[in-house]
Amino acid sequence: MSHATDISTLLKWMAADFSNQAQAIENPPFFAHIRVCMRPLPSSFLPGGCLYLEQAYDFMLGQPYRVRVLRFLPQEDHILLENYTFKDQESVIGAAREQQKLTTIEADQLEKMPGCDMTVRWTGHSFIGKVVPGKNCMVVRKGKTSYLDNEFEITNDKLISYDRGRDPETDELLWGSIAGPFEFEKRQRFDHEVLV
Template sequence: MTELALRFAKTLAGHYSNAAQSQCDPIKYAHINIYFRPLPWEVFNGPGFYSEQSYDHDPWRPYRQGVHRLIPSEQTQVVENYGFDTPIRLAGGGFTPELLKIIRADRLKQRCGCAMHFRETAPGCFSGGLEPGQICLVPRNGRRTYLVSEVLVDRERWISRDQGFDPATDELQWGSEHGPLQFERVASFESDITAEWVSRMAEKETDSNIII
């Protein structure tokens, strides 16, 4: 694994909370937790994560879940997005990682058009957005919308904004009207990125460079 990709993976791996933002203005901002848990290498035979977002008062019913494969490169870190066939069985996996043992690659379905592309814009700070094309479709209130997602993450914070737009008119249909959500890192999971996780990635990159 390249130094950049390893730095990104360790930055991403954590628990983030917008408790401070919510407490300052609870009418505009709900209290939300975001978890990004590194997965065992065997899920993708490569680096991967499980993500979960939930309201603080209802942690066992996350409103967003995802399984992600990290595709590293020298410039852009691509985080692919996958759905799981029985997401309810993973609910709470952000803070109960034992639940993630049931994840199998053959039970995942890629969410086409929904990969996030991240670049390091300052040392240790990564800025990301959805892949081009406006084809990450999200149903909301019985209507199809395309998602626009922006994330800024470093070792201390996670700033994000998700919005849904009408595919025909490009009019905003849902999303925060009060600006981005401001999260603080409350725990790091980088210790889950074990030496094996890193060394096996390095071996895979070495193998891919062998010319036959």
């Protein structure tokens, strides 16, 4: 049984190499085969727990389109998830699958993404994370500015993720999940690496 500020369980559930291969095979026009790999960073990295994340198309694992550090901080009745990018992303790519490279990542390589914090709440059987309201997490993609309207749900076995960008003026969907959420299953677990 978990609880509202159980960072250890959340990290253990998220520390994995996820794939939506079954979904991509079933509905290829709407879902590419995506891999999301998250590995724990040492407990001394930053206060709270941290995961290193690489998200890539399955056929381009060496060229991830999203590289982040996720930092988890307990609050009174939920967990705050902070998103960080890297000043030099190229220097860390590959660390999700190379433990030796993962150990070389330093906190001073990070840049916090303003307005991109997420609130993560325990439901009784899963954790659900949503971007803090306010249209403040801005992303430029294909020359257009959008705000992130993302959310996820995680259990011990699955990750369900809505990954969307919306027009700041009209709220129109500019990119992302149009046929429902991405449904990821674990290919490999890294929960034994979580030391929080």
